[in-house]
Amino acid sequence: MPRLGKLEAAVMDVLWSADGALTVRDVLEKMPPQRNLAYTTVMTVLSNLHRKGMVVREPAGRAYNYRPTVSREGAAAASLREILDAADDPRSVLLYFAETASEEESTVLRDGLARRDSLS
Template structure:
């Protein structure tokens, strides 16, 4: 999976935080609080995200409303999978990654491994 570009990530961040279908106008208005950006630029990038399969859209009056297909966590997991895939020795890369984790993250990993083990037994 390719990492999202800067504006793609900025748009997706808003959609993930807002957790509701959103128009390009809402996204543009929010971005313009920080910096000027043209409506057409955001519309183009939203269309690109739709064509890449990151967003679904539906008509609401005359406007498209956009909703993410995947969660932020699913995106992060796919990036981690790609990062591990870049290594010639995935177990060693994974070991290095785990050594950088804090106690809460290690606890969450243990729970995920137990859950994955239970699924594998059935």
């Protein structure tokens, strides 16, 4: 999964928070006003996200409707996978994470591993 720049991440946040597909205008209207973005800037970001495979677009008249191809959770998990794959010692990274995880996070991890093991 490609890394996202700050503006790409902000646009993806808008798409992930939406109930359905959005046009460029819809995304622009939902962006924080302090960003003060041009329509063409948002259009370029969405085109880049489409090229990267992060969004699909469907014709909607003379425009496109955009929707994410991956969930927020899926994107976060892919980023973690990328970090582990790039690490010289992924085992140490995982162990460090486990040592710093909260009790709730530890429980979630244990439950997830148990569920995975039961499917095998």
